Amino acid sequence: MIALVDCNNFYVSCERVFQPSLEGKPVGILSNNDGCIIARSEEIKKLGVAMGTPYFKIPDLIKQHNIKILSSNYALYGDMSRRVMQVLGRFTPTMEVYSIDECFLDLSGFSQDLTTYSNTIAKTVKQGTGIPVSIGIAPTKTLAKLANKLAKKGIAGNGSVLVWNTLAEPDKLLATLPVKELWGISSGLGKRLNRIRIDNVLALKQANIQLIRKQFGVVLERMVRELNEIPCIPLEMIAPKRKQILTSRSFGTRLSTLPELRAAVSVFATRSAEKLRSQNLCTQTLCVFIHTSPFALDKPSYNNAITISLDQPTQDTGLLIRTALAGLERIYRPGYEYQRAGILLPDLMPNGMQQLSLFQDDSNDNPKSERLMTVLDAINHAHGRHSIRYASQGLSARWQMRQQLKSPAYTTRWECLPIVTIN
Amino acid sequence: MSHYITPLFNTSLKIPLFSSSVAAGFASPADDHLEAELDLNEYLIAHPSETFFVRAKGDSMQQAGIFDKDLLIVDRSLTPKDNDIVIAAVAGQLTVKRLVVKLGKPWLYPANPNYKPIPIKEGSELHVWGVVVHAIHKVSNLS
CATH class of the missing domain: 3.30.70.270 (Reverse transcriptase/Diguanylate cyclase domain)
Incomplete structure (x- = not known):
């Protein structure tokens, strides 16, 4: 059970x-x-x-x-x-x-x-x-x-x-539940099921298993079997390594100038690289995106993204920042009020398994970069995030998150402990 | 009648590492007497995932050894019993009180005798939040 x-x-x-x-x-x-x-x-x-x-x-x-x-x-x-x-x-x-x-x-x-x-x-x-x-x-x-x-x-x-x-009549209950209430059924899949007259969970449970597999694939087949009390989805006791890393924020105030966006994108690149290193992964592809607010209907809107391939898989902060900024320059257009930017690393691989490049001239760079990153992480771990940073991250952070109504970090900071009154 | 000898697996023997360098020529005479370091967490916190730190504020609770600005270690896993010092939620605020059971009924006693004890009634919003197990203060603070 x-x-x-x-x-x-x-x-x-x-x-x-x-x-x-x-x-x-x-x-x-x-x-x-x-x-x-x-x-x-x-x-x-x-x-x-x-x-x-x-x-x-x-x-x-x-x-x-x-x-x-x-x-x-x-x-x-x-x-x-x-x-x-x-x-x-x-x-x-x-x-x-x-x-x-x-x-x-x-x-x-x-x-x-x-x-x-x-x-x-x-x-x-x-x-x-x-x-x-x-x-x-x-x-x-x-x-x-x-x-x-x-x-x-x-x-x-x-x-x-x-x-x-302990339910007396589980099937009766299932008949009252629409399929989209079920774990893992998206609204699109729900509609496709409705079209073949499977609209409640009982109907799905009793559906022809071969037909389900043929039309919808093995994932839904497993779900139907699970509804029939046959376990098909095992517990995952070790969290699978991440397949992609997304670092993105809405800005506290809209940004329109390139230098401000460069600072924000540099911070996202830095954070992405930290995430890579903490999981011992590296990436060969980087995607930068920027967009204006979907709610500001009276202002001109612009969304764009660019995906860049690197010569070599990397987890180096400096290289990711340079790549991200080069991408940003390509997609940035003046005259818009940007509300969000982000960096997606869509294709990750374990560090140390990368293929060496035939024309790589700086073959000594890798160990050097690794040592530098280790020191960087150690310092930022001991003295707080952003203690040491790349200059492009900037010092002011007008774009940083607006969190005006946040409660204190009650359980993780000495200066934020809950106050109890003695009386 | 046959006898089975079952090995015991429920005890363990830890062997200390010999830490001093052999290359130095002489082994340290203390090597045979190595023990684990003392861990203050182990001494103060029995149930880490259910233990919270809070900061006390207000009149001292002298008889319980609690002073203004003390760090209190609160163990929520313990079931509060008579005469425990507890953190209680009273009127939406977290406060330090003494729990007293009188004639089978629980009361919260304040540190300050000018305030009245409060009865804990079934279903009331007032509840015990956790049991205070240690109060920590710098001794130099007390004058």
């Missing part, structure tokens, strides 16, 4: 642990740069605020219902996630951390009553970390995900826990 443990409204719950005054109030958390609402408490959901609502569009509602809005505080969420996962790790030897707030636990071979066991898990996590969780348990990952969803909705199960096999 597999359990999916999902933290309820995770970002909001993290904030509430340290600000108990937020309990029971409508709370929304904003995306990077205070753009859209990306996490919501139950209370704000009930007020009809949808996921992804732009912050600037609902000032009246916020005032009227005294909605509490916060910038996202990833230092806090990351640390709380680590704590939740560590507590969960005590309940099974086999687990897959699926995302910042979700985790699969393998409970096969457990002889105890799984509902009781799951209630103990939920209670331990809540007491130890303050984070409420919901747990769905089923023979397969797909059904565990579904059971979790049902537990959250309060459709079945007791409180926050639902064991699939």
